Structure formats: C-alpha cells, structure tokens
Amino acid sequence: MARTISYREAVNEALAQEMARDERVIVMGEDNSGGTGAPGEDDAWGGALGVTKGLHTRFPDRVLDTPISESAFVGAAIGAATRGMRPVAELMFIDFMGVCFDQIYNQAAKFRYMFGGKAVTPVVIRTMYGAGLRAAAQHSQALYPMFTHIPGLKVVLPSSPYDAKGLLVQAIRDDDPVIFCEHKAMYDTTGDVPEEAYTIPFGEANVAREGGDATIVAFGRMVTVALEAAAALARDGVECEVIDPRTTSPLDADTILESVENTGRLVVVDEATPRCGMAADIAALAARDAFGSLRAPVQTVTAPHTPVPFADTLEDLYVPDAQAVVNAVKAATGWKR
Amino acid sequence: MARTISYREAVNEALAQEMARDERVIVMGEDNSGGTGAPGEDDAWGGALGVTKGLHTRFPDRVLDTPISESAFVGAAIGAATRGMRPVAELMFIDFMGVCFDQIYNQAAKFRYMFGGKAVTPVVIRTMYGAGLRAAAQHSQALYPMFTHIPGLKVVLPSSPYDAKGLLVQAIRDDDPVIFCEHKAMYDTTGDVPEEAYTIPFGEANVAREGGDATIVAFGRMVTVALEAAAALARDGVECEVIDPRTTSPLDADTILESVENTGRLVVVDEATPRCGMAADIAALAARDAFGSLRAPVQTVTAPHTPVPFADTLEDLYVPDAQAVVNAVKAATGWKR
Amino acid sequence: MAGTVPADIAGAPTSETLLHAYRTMRTIRAFEDRVHEEFATGDIPGFVHLYAGEEASATGVCLHLDDRDTIASTHRGHGHCIAKGVDPVGMMAEIFGRRDGVCHGKGGSMHIADLGKGMLGANGIVGGGPPLICGTALAAKLQRTGGVGVAFFGDGASNQGTTLEALNLAAVWNLPAVFVAENNGYAEATASTWSVAADNIADRADGFGMPGVIVDGFDFFAVHEAAGAAIDRAREGGGPTLIEVKFTRYYGHFEGDQQTYRADEVARARAESDCLERFRARVTGDGGLDAARLDGIDAEIAALIDGAVAKARAGEKPGPADLETDVYIRY
C-alpha cells in the first residue's frame, strides 16, 4: 500500500524497517539520536536534519551517537561490517569526507581486492550533499564524483522518496560498501512510497520520461530540474528522454547508450563542478560508445568551477536550473555541421 | 647551460634554487631531512625516495621533519602560506590524501573564494603518485583526478626532468595552492635540464610530437607511453600528435581542441582509473567543443576500475602500455560509420 | 578593536583595558542577541551559530593579541571576529549575504574572516582551525615577529583527529601557539561529559607535552589571566599551552535548535554567572569604574548594531559578475 510521504520519511522508514528485519543493522553518527549524556531528552535530534529521528527510541542499543571523530566512527562502521554487522554510518554532510576519506577509499573500498576476494564489508555511509540551503562552501558540495572515481565503492543518488526508500533498503542488503547520497534540499519533497520494504537494484537506470528528440541524463536533484525542462520543451514540440541512472557506480551504460542511439543528442545535467565530474563521465561514455549515433555535440550542464557561494543571489546562479537545461537541449537540437 | 640530470635531481634542484632565492620558501614533510631526534646523521633520508636529500644540510632552519600527522603539517603549510611564507609540503604518497584531504580542498582551495578574494595561499603540496613499483593498492594510485575536480586547486603532472624543474619553480612562485604530482617510477628518468632556474607557465600544453592523423592526449608518465606508441604507429605511416597538458587544472583546452580539429581523432591516455577521471574529462571536452571535427569515437586508455594489484604480472597488466595506445589509435583511424 | 590595546596589558588590566574588555564583550552580546532576532524574521540565510554567553573567552584571550598575532575560529565565530577587531558592520552585512560584507557575501556566518586583522576565519569544519594555527605560529617563529597563533575550538572539536595532531605538532615544533578549548558542554546535542573520554579536555595536554589549564569561562578575569600567561610563554619561545574554558552557550547549537536535550542550565547561567553581569559587579563600585560609563558604552553599542543591521538590510547583494571571480589569483 503506497502513501505519500517525504524523502526524509522514506529514508527513515527504510532504516526502521531494515533494523526491525535484521538485527545486524546498526546506525551510528553525530546526534543520530542526540542528547546522549545530556540532562534532557534522548533522541533529541535524529541527526542534523531529523532524518534518523525516532530510531533510537525504537532501537536504543542499535542507534549510536558518536563523538566528532569521523575517521574513528566511519572506520568503526567498516570494521564492524567485516565482523558480521550491517552498519549504516552517517557522514553528516558529504563535505566532511575530507576528515575520514582514507577509511572509505583505502580501507573499505579495497579490502576485497587487496585480500584476494576474502573480505565482505557490507557498510553503508549515508551522507547529505548539495546546494540550495545557503549553507555556503563547506556545507553545500556534491563531491559524489570523487566517490564514483574509486573502484570498490557503490554510489547511490536517490532522486525521489520512492527511490530513496528502495535504494536504501538495497544498500543495506548489499554486500559491498555503499555511499548513499541524500540531497539535503529534497527532504521535504513528497511522493508515493509503498509501506512495505522493497529494493531497487543498483545499476538499473530509471527512464523518468520518454522522448525521441534528445536524451537528458540527470543525477539526484537534477532529475527534477531535467523533468521541468523536458516539460517546457515538450510545449515547443521537443520530446526529451530523461534518464536517472540512480547509481553512478555501478552505472547503467546500456540504457543511456540505447537512448542516445535513438535520439542522437545527449545533454548531461550534474550539480557537481565540471572537471572530472559525472557530466564529463557520461559525455565520455557517449563519445566513445555511441559516437556513431551522435548528431550534435554532447552538452553538459553543471555548476561552475567555483566553490559554492553563500549569498542567495549567487547560489541561485550556481545551481543548474531548468532554463539552462532547455538552452542546452536547444543547442543540441539546433546544432548544424 | 643544460646538462643531463634525473627527474629526482630536477625536483631537488628546483627546491634548492628557490630556497636560495627566496627565504620565504620552506620545505616540510616526513623525513624530508630524516634523522631528527636520532643519534646518527641528520639529512639521513631526504624523503622516502631521497628527493629532498641535501636540502636540510644547506638550509637547516627551513627543512622541517614532521610527525606522521598529515592533517596537522599540511594544514600548517597552508596556514603559514596565509602569513607570507611559501611552504612546500610533501605528502609522501598521494595515496595518503585521505588523512588530510579536508585541509586541502575545504581550507586551502576555498579560502580565496569564501573570504571574498582577500586570501593569498601560495602553498605547494608535492606528492608521489603512480604504479610500477609493486607498491600495491595503497601506495600506487594516481588520484589526481580528484584534485582536478576541486575548484581552487592547480594540479601539475610533470612528464620529464625538464618539466619537473620548470613547473616546480612555477608552482613555488605561483600565488595559488598547487598540487604537484611526481611519478614515483620516473625519478631515475634523465633528460636535459638548464642549470639556472626557469618557469614553465601553467595551462600551456606541450606538443610533444606533431602529427595529422590522430591526437593523443597523455598525462605524466603516460606521455612517454604515448610517444612510444606514436613512434611505432609512425612506422606504419600513422602520424600522431602527442599533447602533454602538463597541468590538468588549469587545462590548456585550446591546444587540445585545435589539434582535434586538425586530426579529427582523439585518444586520451591516463594512468588513473576510468570513472570521473582525466580521460573522461578530456573526452567530454572534445565531444562538446570539437564534435564537428571528430571523425571517430573518442578512445580512452586508462587503468581498469580496480585497485592497483601487487603481483608484478598483474601490475604490468594494470598500467596502460604502448600497445594499448596503438590499438586505440588504430580503432580510431580504422573506424567507419 | 585589537591593536588598540594598552601596552600594560600583560599585567593586571588598567581601567582603560577594562573598558575595552567591556566594550568588546558587550559588542559581541549585542551583536548575537540581534542576529538571533533578525534570524527569526527569516531574512538571514543559512546556518547561524551564536556565541552569546561565551564572550569572556574570546575577549579575555584576544585582549592580549595585536596585529602580529593570528586566530583561527569555528562555526561559532562571531565573537572571535569581534574580539580580534573585525568590523561588526561588515560582519553583519556578510551574515545577510551582502556585497559589502567582509567577504563580499561569498562566505556568510560560517566563513567570516579578515586576514588583514589576523583573523583566519570562522570554519565550517570542526577541527579545521588548529592545523592552520600551527602554520601561522610557524610563520611568526621563522619571521621572528614575536607573534603567536591562537586556535579556538569546541569540546566536540577536541575529539577530532586534526585538533589532536595539531597539539602534538605544536609541541614537537615548539611553536608560539595557544589552544583554547571552549567547552560549552555540548557538541550539537551531545554532552561533552560523554563525548570527551577524560574528566577535562585540559587533561589531554600532558599527553601532548604541554601544560593544560582550566578556567571558568564566565569569568573574564580568569580567562584573561590564564591566556596572558600562556601567550607570554609562547612569545618567549616557551611553546604551546592548552587552555580549557568551561561555560555554556545561551542559545541553541544553531538557530532553530529546540534544545530538548537541555535542562535549565541557561536560565541558571544567565541568572548566576553571566560574564557581563559579573564583570560589571566587579569593576564598578570598589572596582573603581563608574557604572554610568558602562551604560554609556551599552548605548553606543546598541546604536552601532542598529546601524549595522540597517546598513546590512539596505546593502546590495552580489550579482552574476561575482559568481566566478576570486577562485584563483592567476587563471
């Protein structure tokens, strides 16, 4: 039975249902309960934006607050995963990866390969990314392209409440290390979500809209922006296929390539900065494996090569919007040799 | 007056000459002298592979050994740079970025923007990258694509002793934070290097070989591999233009695009792993800005999407070689719609 | 305000110093109370962390500093900025995201900085500052300026590896640095008595080869004295000190925090140990300062803050031309 809930509730529900189903699942992070050691309420925060609220009350022994020691507790989640637990560690904002990155890419991501296929490390690292909350340069980054660069990690970017739940359940049940990236500006977005637990497989893109004139590949929150643009373009008679890969690693290259073979035009929309980012990654895929079908330059719509600015006027200019996508599609459809 | 010296000597000479010329230049890192606090010799190591050997003897007060505290001493180099020094910090192996990345991308890279253009942070972080020494998964990575992704950093990949000296002198004199990536398997490579100090500007590619049939863009040690492939191809009458961008950020897009407009074919050779890497970055550039000239799919030659293996047999398969580049060029020149 | 400090400062504060201290603490309090009100109007964007209640720490420390000296701050940085002499008017404009803010609106509350004043910035990264201070202290040492570097950080930050590494490095390099652990009892909603596995943060000093001192953070005089001793030692080549300042914050972790994890600590602190009240009680009467002069300062500051808010609200926001500038010095 589906009902309408928020992206925040979808994440919370996935965690609660998996904890109820499997006692190996534990949750840890700064103030994931909140109030530990304090005179007032426990479960006082449920994370900085309330996503894990209520879990500690239901599962007091399996929701652990932590000191501000990301290397230690992310490493602890990884270590626990090698010993039969299924930890979900919250790296509050993805911007903080820099204080614990080693444990993620040199330890968790490499154990299986370095140890000759003998390690099993089913850890999930939940983290908030993205601009839009006026949180400035150190609390608004995307950064998931850097996780995507690392062999051994799986990287997930849910673009709706439905995907948030199904992909998180999959992440928790998956036996490989998963970086689960939640867009902080989407927590109040609502959508239909089944009550029961379900999984969405990794590496299977969602074709969010079908169309034959151009292919738009978009990630995370940019899927909404792409759909907005596609709707606007449809009014002008331009039909876009909007593809949401859902996971950047593994990547569903086939769905993207088939669409490009059909439309001949590709626009990639990515909230991350442009250099060595997802837009470049997808553009390169098409230039290599769908070149024969391309009828126009691959267009990329990304943030500029700058830190995220604070002022609302600047941040609004920073994040790609529907108009930018419309312009990119028109540049592709209007292109002539 | 040029003489033949090694890549290692070129780096050492650039440091020595800049330290002699400018007393604001200081060098710090683990065992950059070596022997600090120990009963035997000082300047006992000159870094793990002897690159800074002799500097401490010449400049005892300006070559600092450090504890194994990368966040602290890389951060210290950054802090000192904001106060009029020109520190060159050595992050021994680029693989260790994970224990100090925050100081680099959230602090040094963002100061100028976050602080409204008022910060000046002339710090250089020297680091060794690359496979070939059987150093396995945590001591052989490329990783420079992740630095390239970060706005505010400049990223340098010298491919010869001549470039190593000229680019390092430029890095030290440059007012922005610079990540200077030395390939650990190239230290004994020799070449002609002028005795006097000189600079090579950032963002100006070196056309290492001219040719009209295909453009090969290669980075760092891969430039040698690309030239080897180009020589082999020339014997079959295929003339390749080999472009060494020298810096991935800033990137000399014009030189690459002009070449592709001329040859119509692009092969990118990168030692890094493929996802969100330099190969994808350059392929995307061409697919966007030189599409009209491309006459074949852009070919990328990279490491596989795996950690770096230990066994020599596997590592030799892991690193792109000339044959792989030859095959890629032939795939491009032989391609038919 | 820093830089204008009387020369005698190392010793017992003169009345001039006391007035300067009071003015600084009052400016911080008025600034924060006003930001709290303005935030409620919805016109201040982003995350804002207020320093109210903690004024004696930034003030007692920074009174000893001048332009040779540097400080690194935290996400809760307004007080440190003001105490180090950053212009409150430019700060208010920055918090409102205006072009004439101290960072041209690009940084905001979590990134207020004024390098010209030796203020290395608030920091959005917990534990981001201490390593940087090792560097500014190293620069001062190599340049023989006699300058010191002071890192302010919280109880939560005292568990961050970057902070702990910096303590060791400062001692190993014998740097002119002072580490001020501002223990306000909480890291977000987590109690420091739980997250810091030691009775006191200062107990960590010994393991990093430096003296550790604990002071009552509501008592300006205690902070001022402890900081003076540590800073003098640092200037004279005696190496770093860890000072733990204990108090509580008056507002939530950030604006919007419901604070259900708390008891009545704040009410008690405001009533019994408020730094400004205690300061007034001590310096007036027998203390030799005229309460009227302090009231006069209060009035001046109220006007200053009114003006700052008015200017900030009237200020223009940055525009398209500002988006891609200031990333590099040379492109």
Place this chain on the structure above:
Amino acid sequence: MAGTVPADIAGAPTSETLLHAYRTMRTIRAFEDRVHEEFATGDIPGFVHLYAGEEASATGVCLHLDDRDTIASTHRGHGHCIAKGVDPVGMMAEIFGRRDGVCHGKGGSMHIADLGKGMLGANGIVGGGPPLICGTALAAKLQRTGGVGVAFFGDGASNQGTTLEALNLAAVWNLPAVFVAENNGYAEATASTWSVAADNIADRADGFGMPGVIVDGFDFFAVHEAAGAAIDRAREGGGPTLIEVKFTRYYGHFEGDQQTYRADEVARARAESDCLERFRARVTGDGGLDAARLDGIDAEIAALIDGAVAKARAGEKPGPADLETDVYIRY
C-alpha cells in the same frame, strides 16, 4: 596457531604455553630473517618492513586471543599475522606475489590479511587500523561473543589523528579493545623521542579515559602479563587499555634502508636483550624446560620456512583472469 591456546592462558603460562610462545617467536624471527635474505636476491617485489626484534609483542599479546578476537596490524605486519595464526607458507607466497598466497598475490607484504583468522590485515596507511578495531570490538560487544579487538600500531602512528580519535571512541563506547603502541624508537628515520611530544605514548591514555601501561618489549613475560590483564578487563566490559611496548627493530625501516640515522642500538639489543635469548634463558634450567626441545622447535621451523620459500618460488603468479575480479561481490 592462535585458537590452539591452552585454557589456563589467562594465568601464568604453562609449559605448553611457553613452548607455543617460543614456537611463535621463533617462527616470526626465522620468517623475517629469511625474507631479509630473499629480498636481497631481488626476487621479492615492493616495500617490505620486517618485524625481527619485536616478536615478544605480537606473541605476548596474541597468546591471549582466540577466534572470537580480532587484530589490526600495520605495514610491519608479518609478526602479527603469524602470532594470530595466519599460515606462514601462504604468507611467504603472498610476499612473493603468487596466486596461492593468502591474498592470491593481490595484496603483498603490506596487505597480508586473513579475516577468517580475525586478522584484519597489515595496513599501508599509518593509523589505518585503530578505527577498524573500534568496529570489530563494537561487533563483539553487540554480538556478546566476549571477543576483543586489538590494534597494533607504531610510535609514528601514535601521532596520527585516526589513532587518537579511535582511543577516544573506544573509551566513549566502552569497547572491548586494546591498543598496543609498539614503540621501536623510530618512524622511518625519525626518533619517537622527538615526534611524540610526551615522555611516553602511554601518557596519552589518561587524556582518553583509559589506563596506560608501559612494558619492556624484549620481555615476553612482561608483555604477556600486561596484555593478559588488559584483555581480561576488556572481555569483562571494563573498557579499553593503551599498552606501550618499548623495544627496537633489528632491520631498517624497510628493506634497503641504510640506517645512517642510527647508532649501535641494534647490536646492543641483539647482544643484551634479544627476546628469544632472554626467553630461553628464563625457561630453561630452573625454568623447567629442556633446551633440546627448544632446539627441536628451531629445527622444525627452519624446515618450515625453507619449505615456504621453496613453495613460494615455485608458485604460479596470478594472470589476466585475476586482474579485474574481487573488486565487488555483486557487480
């Protein structure tokens, strides 16, 4: 070898335990001396860090451990592996980069691991292990297995933020963990007396809310006793302990190190305090063990190592089919 430990182990070692300890220390010594020789032939690729001289640490600690227990090691990991029961034959093959190595030749000396044995791996990252041990200890605690996690790390690693954070987290979560700081005097060419800004690494324990103990690392009995007490406390829910083991390494930092930074410490240590010699002296004669039995063990081990090298040299190397496997469990 671990897992086969007599039940009485918590108390004073029985003769059976002593023979087990001797066998373990001898195996490590013979293994490392031989790797040193083989490396000189040029047939061992990569970076190799030898544990010779430090045998009493890994042995004295791991004698208390069984299959419930986990250890995390360092780049200098051969001794920890052997003491935790990893097969020396498979280890030698791994070091030579052969397919039948414990990691199928994909890891090498710096990444030897055997998770089935609770050995989480040597680690190429200084300070990489302690956070992981917080996790294995947490798992043991939640699963109520009575297991403990032991993190071995060096004096250099004691300055790495990851290690320091782990100490605090283990205490905050009251984990069944033991942190063994192997202070061999150097981090590469840097003296620990300089890089560790405290008289002892163990002095850091207090600041992280746990007991700190210092032991003579050449004395098996001292290590065994201290480790036993710490591990018992951990198993009983008493929380973590920091044990500093002091000794020196017999070879260079890595094979090829000229060691010009050193004086004659090694010669002295070998002559005066070698752990195997001291052990023999104590257990034979009045100690009640027959020297001939120990000689017999020496001979067995010499044969074991000969066989391991022969097998490794004869072993096949991994090939193209192995390059891209083992990155993920499900693709």
